[in-house]
Amino acid sequence: MLKKNFYLRNANEVASDLLGKKIVHITEAGSLSGIIVETEAYLGLKDAAAHSYKASPDGRTNIQYKEGGYAYIYLIYGMHYCFNVVANIADIPEAVLIRAVEPLDGIEIMKEKRNMDNIHNLCSGPGKLCKALGIDKSHYGTDLCGGKLYLDNHVMLDSDDILTSKRINIEYAGEAKDYLWRYYIRNNKFVSKVPLKYLV
DNA sequence: CGGAAGATTTCT
DNA sequence: GAAATCTTCCGA
Numbered sequence: 683m684l685k686k687n688f689y690l691r692n693a694n695e696v697a698s699d700l701l702g703k704k705i706v707h708i709t710e711a712g713s714l715s716g717i718i719v720e721t722e723a724y725l726g727l728k729d730a731a732a733h734s735y736k737a738s739p740d741g742r743t744n745i746q747y748k749e750g751g752y753a754y755i756y757l758i759y760g761m762h763y764c765f766n767v768v769a770n771i772a773d774i775p776e777a778v779l780i781r782a783v784e785p786l787d788g789i790e791i792m793k794e795k796r797n798m799d800n801i802h803n804l805c806s807g808p809g810k811l812c813k814a815l816g817i818d819k820s821h822y823g824t825d826l827c828g829g830k831l832y833l834d835n836h837v838m839l840d841s842d843d844i845l846t847s848k849r850i851n852i853e854y855a856g857e858a859k860d861y862l863w864r865y866y867i868r869n870n871k872f873v874s875k876v877p878l879k880y881l882v
Numbered sequence: 883c884g885g886a887a888g889a890t891t892t893c894t
Numbered sequence: 895g896a897a898a899t900c901t902t903c904c905g906a
Contacts (some may be wrong), residue, residue, distance in 0.1 A: 722889070731889075733902095742902065760899030762890050779889055809890050851889060 684826070684833045689750025693723035693769040693776035696750070698865050700767070701844055704836040705783060707815045711791050714815050716783035716805055717836055720866040720873045722849045724766075726775040731855035734775035745823045746775035753824040753831065755817065762809030765817050767826065767833070781850070781864070783811045784872035806874040843868045848880045 684703065689696060698721075706715040724732035726746065733756065734743040745754050746768050754766040754777045766777040783805040785792055792804050792814040805811035812818065817831070826832050846862040853859055862882065866873045 724889075733889080737903080756889080757899095757901060758888060759890050760888090760901070764889060766889085777889095781889080807890070849889075854888085 683828075684835065686749075686751050686827050688833075689767065689769055689826075690771055691750075691769065693725055693778050694863060696767065696769040697721040697723040697778040697863070698844060700778060700780070700833070701865055701867050702837045702839040704786065704834045705780065705815065706787075706832055706834060707817065708830040709788075709791075709816050711816075712788045714788035714791060715786045716811070716815070717786060717872075718780055718782075718833075719784050719870045720780075720782035720864070722779040722781055722865070723769075723863040724777050724779065725863075726777075729855075729861070730858040731849060731852040731861075732775075732777070734777070739775070743775055746777055747773055750776075751825065751827050753817075753821050753826060755812075755819060755822045757819065758809065763812040763818050764808040765812050765815075765821075779808060780811065781808050782806045782866070782872055782874045783815070784870065785814070802871055806872055839867065847876070847882060850874075850876055850880060 700718050700721050703718050726734040734746050737743045739747050745752050749772040750769045752768045766779045769776040796814050805814045847864045849864045
């Protein structure tokens, strides 16, 4: 299990280092896990794309004001949950969005939850992987350093295998929309498909 | 207190 | 290319 100090760095370092790590959720139906293959960093007060950019510390982003290592989960478009890892020290509201995962354990259970047979379409998007891994609003604020939802070491990646691009669907964010804060694993089939305009 | 819009997914 | 669907935030 990754320890607290892994998370106490700026969100870009955490986002890049999360690639190749494993996300594990122990459920009643069984253990569900996968390899993180795509992430995005959100840098709070310096980042017009971040939820914590202008929001009040009492609102939905309140967990981001604690130190790193907690789960920040929100509902988007009224129907999909997105899972983020809180990064950095207390009072610096940063987070890393997990955008795609390569299924590992409990694949049959994930297929049922998603009503989907194609393994490459199980967890290839932030809303999809929450559905597949059984993550929802009840996990908001969960401590990822102990419990049934946690991250762990898995494979060591060469720095050549880590690519960056612009982040997805943040057209409203002014110049922040062009920051290269999306990270993904080169040639990995489980990374979500994105339009060409996001690539460098 | 009402309205608009969103770190998306799915189906046509 | 559009619909589905609801919480949060902002302006009045």
